[in-house]
Amino acid sequence: MIEKRQAISIYDAIARVMKYKVEGDIEWVDIDDADNRYLAEPIRADHDIPPFDRSPLDGYAIKAEDTDGAGRENPVKLEVIETIGAGEVASKIPERGQAVRVMTGTLLPEGTDTIVMFELAREQEHDGKSYIQITRSFSPGDYVSFRGEETEKGQALVERGKCIDAGVKALLATFGYKRVPVRKRPIVGIYATGTELLDVDEPLESGKIRNSNSYMVTTQVRQAGGIPKYYGKLMDDFDTCFNAVSKSLEEVDVLITTGGVSVGDFDYLPRIYEKLGADVLFNKIAMRPGSVTTAAAYNGKLLFGLSGNPSACFVGFELYARPWVQTYIGSSKPYLQRVKATMTKEFLKPNPFTRFIRSKTRFEGDCLTVEPAGLDKSQVVTSLAHTNALAVLPGGSRGYETGTKVDALLLGGEGSTEPLDDRNVKKER
Numbered sequence: 341m342i343e344k345r346q347a348i349s350i351y352d353a354i355a356r357v358m359k360y361k362v363e364g365d366i367e368w369v370d371i372d373d374a375d376n377r378y379l380a381e382p383i384r385a386d387h388d389i390p391p392f393d394r395s396p397l398d399g400y401a402i403k404a405e406d407t408d409g410a411g412r413e414n415p416v417k418l419e420v421i422e423t424i425g426a427g428e429v430a431s432k433i434p435e436r437g438q439a440v441r442v443m444t445g446t447l448l449p450e451g452t453d454t455i456v457m458f459e460l461a462r463e464q465e466h467d468g469k470s471y472i473q474i475t476r477s478f479s480p481g482d483y484v485s486f487r488g489e490e491t492e493k494g495q496a497l498v499e500r501g502k503c504i505d506a507g508v509k510a511l512l513a514t515f516g517y518k519r520v521p522v523r524k525r526p527i528v529g530i531y532a533t534g535t536e537l538l539d540v541d542e543p544l545e546s547g548k549i550r551n552s553n554s555y556m557v558t559t560q561v562r563q564a565g566g567i568p569k570y571y572g573k574l575m576d577d578f579d580t581c582f583n584a585v586s587k588s589l590e591e592v593d594v595l596i597t598t599g600g601v602s603v604g605d606f607d608y609l610p611r612i613y614e615k616l617g618a619d620v621l622f623n624k625i626a627m628r629p630g631s632v633t634t635a636a637a638y639n640g641k642l643l644f645g646l647s648g649n650p651s652a653c654f655v656g657f658e659l660y661a662r663p664w665v666q667t668y669i670g671s672s673k674p675y676l677q678r679v680k681a682t683m684t685k686e687f688l689k690p691n692p693f694t695r696f697i698r699s700k701t702r703f704e705g706d707c708l709t710v711e712p713a714g715l716d717k718s719q720v721v722t723s724l725a726h727t728n729a730l731a732v733l734p735g736g737s738r739g740y741e742t743g744t745k746v747d748a749l750l751l752g753g754e755g756s757t758e759p760l761d762d763r764n765v766k767k768e769r
């Protein structure tokens with residue numbers, strides 16, 4: 341008699357996993373190594389931006405009062421006493437009737453209060469001196485970029501938990517973070533189980549297939565922010581698998597296995613959890629693919645038993661393992677982002693469980709559309725290469741027609757603070 345498993349909701353399964361969430365310790369990394377890590381502390385402005393009054397233009401720094409009453413018919417003429425570029429400081433203080441030629445980004449010279457761009461000044465030379473003619477009047481402060489106009493010292497700019505992307509990097513550099521506080525990345529052990537599995541460089545033989553799951557999961561772990569530690573593939577032999585799993589558990593923060601979690605004679609993971617004395621958090625979820633996805637806790641560490649079927653394995657990682665890894669590295673948005681998208685292909689096969697269709701989303705005009713990335717079966721591997729989202733089709737007795745608006749979970753990009761909630765989902769018609 342095979343065991344009867346109780347399917348729980350996706351929401352509850354995520355919650356059971358996240359009971360074991362931990363944040364990695366803070367470590368300081370070089371700014372050049374901080375890409376795609378998450379800020380462990382907020383960024384606050386420790387100085388004004390800009391830090392001094394400066395010229396936003398290539399032009400002339402003048403005193404506005406020198407242009408009082410200036411016009412086309414009565415231009416004012418100013419003597420240019422010096423030329424300075426960004427990074428230089430004027431050596432002379434202009435008197436009335438004098439100007440300094442400045443470049444974009446230059447500290448506003450003492451004694452000036454206005455910038456006149458080159459295009460508004462007629463240059464002249466005589467008696468070995470330079471002059472400009474200006475045919476309009478200016479007010480003090482015209483075209484000056486003032487200290488603190490963008491950001492004042494003390495202002496909170498980026499919250500902790502934000503992914504360090506190019507924009508955040510620019511701020512870190514602006515405020516002198518040679519080293520950046522981030523959270524450690526978890527070590528995620530990976531085993532692929534299955535006597536049928538060949539290595540990537542082995543030729544096919546009867547009854548065997550190449551192991552693709554461990555390569556796929558390794559990349560998923562890395563993209564989620566973890567450090568994958570691939571231990572290799574295991575034959576479906578209880579002692580071999582048990583010894584490997586219990587030994588590796590000591591070396592990792594979390595352990596992922598693929599395969600061997602269903603009810604087959606050689607699906608040993610359930611018995612391995614039992615012999616370990618691990619607490620099985622769930623072994624059936626009301627979803628497809630990935631219904632057999634299992635999680636167990638042992639000594640405060642999580643074990644994820646992902647399905648051997650590639651699509652189920654992929655989805656199981658994204659929904660349950662990814663948020664745990666993302667939380668460990670300090671992301672404030674560990675869950676996949678949910679958007680509404682319109683189906684451009686029908687999906688008529690009804691299913692009692694919520695279905696996650698490996699899909700492609702794209703914009704058609706201002707409409708976000710979603711369609712299956714390929715054949716939609718748990719054992720399918722080919723559609724994964726074209727997947728950028730999981731369309732969420734709540735279970736029910738009927739399928740979904742073209743034009744239906746459904747939720748889609750985006751893979752990659754900014755995540756969400758909230759997990760998918762399937763507890764009271766009604767099928768949308």
Ligand SMILES: Nc1nc2c(c(=O)[nH]1)N[C@H]1C(S)=C(S)[C@@H](COP(=O)(O)OP(=O)(O)OC[C@H]3O[C@@H](n4cnc5c(N)ncnc54)[C@H](O)[C@@H]3O)O[C@H]1N2
Pocket residue numbers: 532533534536537549550551552553554598599600601602603604607629630631632646647648649650652718719
């Ligand atoms: N009687 C029942 N049989 C099955 C049930 C069930 O409820 N009752 N559930 C089915 C579902 S749903 C799934 S999903 C699979 C889960 O199987 P396992 O997680 O136990 O995985 P395996 O049996 O080891 O392998 C399944 C399938 O995947 C292939 N595989 C395994 N590892 C890899 C790998 N690393 N790379 C590529 N492909 C892999 C393997 O060859 C099998 O074809 O069980 C159903 N059965």
Ligand code: MOO
Pocket residue numbers: 627628629630631632633647649651652718719
């Ligand atoms: O766990 Mo299975 O993937 O539902 O087909």
Ligand SMILES: [Mg+2]
Pocket residue numbers: 599600601602603604606607648
């Ligand atoms: Mg099996």
